[in-house]
Amino acid sequence: MSIEVRNITKRFGAFTAVDDVSLQVGGGELLALLGPSGSGKTTLLRMIAGLEFPDSGSILLNQEDATKHDAARRRVGFVFQHYALFRHMTIFENVAFGLRVRPRNLRLSKNDIRDKVMQLLALVQLEKHEKHFPNQLSGGQRQRIALARALAVEPTLLLLDEPFGALDAKVRKELRRWLRRLHDEIHIASVFVTHDQEEALEVADRVAVMNQGKLEQIGTPQEVYDNPANAFVYNFLGNVNLFHGRVDRGRVRISTMDSESQEASPALDRSTLGYARPYEINISRESGGAATVHARLVHIYGVGPKVKLELQDIETEAMIEAEIERTQFVELELKQGDEVYVSPSNLRRFVEDYSI
C-alpha cells in the first residue's frame, strides 16, 4: 500500500497548477496536503485519484505505473468536499453502490453486501440511518456516509478533498479527531487536502506544504513547524510578526535592534526580513539596549488564558503582535498607551531559500 508521485506537472492553459511535484506516501500513513487556495493541492489529489491526468511525470500505486489508469481501475477511495452523495438513493444504497457495480463474477452475494454495508455503517456510527436519504442527514453525517461509501470498495488508498471544509467549526474539530482515530483503526494509507494549518498539524502523520503548484516542504508536523524550510512555510503555519531591516557588512539592523550577522558571505546593504511568532515576543519595562525595540501598547485583548497585545514600534510605526501569560501581564501592570521594550526571543531570517 504505497503511492509514489514522480515529477508530476499539470497545466490548465497558461496556468501551471502543479509544478514538478514528487512525493511518497507509504504504509498506513495519513498525509496532509496543506496550502492556500490555488496552490494545486486539490489538482494533485485528483491526479492521484485518476480524475485528472498529468501533462508529465508518473504516478505509481504499489510500485506499479498507474499514470494512465482511469479512476475506476485505480481502486482509490475518494471523499469529496461536498459529499457527492447520490441523492436519489438511501444511505444503504449509497454505501452499497461500489459493491453493486462490480463485474458479475466479482460481485458479492446479496447477503454479503448487506452485512458489509451494515458493518461500514456501524463503523461510521450511522447504522440507524440506513433507510434515510442524504437530504435527511446533517453535513457531518453526510461526510461520514461519503467516507463509508469510499471504504466499501476496500480501496488501497483513501483520498479526501477538504473533507471538513463545508462544516462548521465545532463539528469540524470533532470529525477530524474522529477521522484520526478511525484511521488508526483501519490503517489505510490516506491523503487529505486542507487549507487549515491547525487541522493538518493536528491530524496528519506528515504534512506536505504546497504553494503555487510547488511542494515547499514535507515532514512531520513537528518538523515543518519547528524548522520551516522557508518564509512561506513559516508564514503559513501560524500568526507571525514581520520585522523589516537591513544587512550591511556583517551587521543586521532590524528596527532599533542591532546584531552581528551569522551569514558566511558579508553582504553589502541589502534589505532583510525577520520573523517571530506572537508568543516569541518578550516584553519588559526596561530597555535592553541594542537588542530591543521601543514600542507603545496600542490595544489589549484580555479574553482567555493568554493576553494578546497589539504594539506599535515607535521608530518604524510597524505593528507587532504579542501573546503573553496572564500572570506576566499582571506583573507588568500593563495599560493601554504604555511604552515598553520588545524583543523577539527567536527572530528568524530567511534569505532566499535558506534559513539562518
Next chain:
Amino acid sequence: MATLQNQVEPQKTRGIATLLRGRAKKPGILPGFGLSLGFTVTYLSLIVLIPLSAVFLKAATLNWAQFWSIIAAPRVVASYKLTYGVSFAGAAIDAIFGFIIAWVLARYDFPGKRIADALVDLPFALPTAVAGIALTSLYAPNGWLGRYLEPIGIHAVFTPLGIIIALTFIGLPFVVRSVQPVIEDLGGDVEEAAASLGANGWQTFTRIIFPAVFPALLTGFTLAFARALGEYGSVVFISGNMPMRTEITSLLIVSKLEQFDIPGATAIASVMLVSSFTLLLVINGLQARMRRTGEKV
C-alpha cells in the same frame, strides 16, 4: 471503536402545532397567505374554471342518449385513439431527443451553442399554422425531404406519421427546458464519485444520472404530451384530415363548431377534458412520489 460526541441530529419532526394549523406549509417570513390564496382562487376561476365549466354546461343541454351517441360515434372514437396515440408517440420521441439536446447544451461548449440554445425555443414562438405549412411542404412528395422519403415507401404527409412529426416539433422545447437545468445542476462530482467507486460509463448513466434526471424528464414529457393533445394549427395542414384515419379530436370539435353544433362540440370537448385531466393527475402523482425522495442534497 471510535466514537463521536455531540453529533448533530437532523430535525426529524416538524412541530405538531404547525401540522394542526395546517395553513401554510411552514410559517414563513412573508405574510399574506390569505391574500395570495384568494388571488389564486379568483384568478384560476376567471381564467380556467369558468370557461371550462361553460363547456360542461353547454354539453349538459344534451340528454344522456344524445350525449352518448355523439361521443361514442365511430368517427369520434377513432379520433380519440389517433389523438392519444400520436400525442404519446410525439412526446416520447421528444423525451428521447430532448434529453440528448439538453445534455449537449448543458454539458458541452461548442461554437454556435447560444444559437442552438435559442433555436430550441423557436417552436414556442412560431405560429403553429406556419410550422404546419412549412412541415407539410417539406415532407410533401415533391418537397425537400418528401422526395427522398416517398421512393423508399415512407409517406410523411396525410398520415399519422405526419401528425407525429408536427407534434414532435411542437413539444420539443418543453422537454429540453425541463431537463436542461436539472442536468446543469447535477454537477460533475457525483459522476466522479461513481467512477472512483468502480462504475463504468453505462452504470454511471443508468444508476446515477438517469434516475436523477427522470422526474424532470417526466415533467417535460407530460407538458409535451398535454400540449400535443390540444394541438390544432400545425396538425391540420400535415394530417390531411381524413375521417377515421388522420382526423384528430380538436379538428372534429372545430368542424362541429363551424356547423353551429355547439352542444356536439362541447360534448366531445368534455370527454377530452376529463380524460386529459385524469391522465395529468396520475402523472403528477407519480412525480410527487419521486420528488419526495429526490430532493436536493
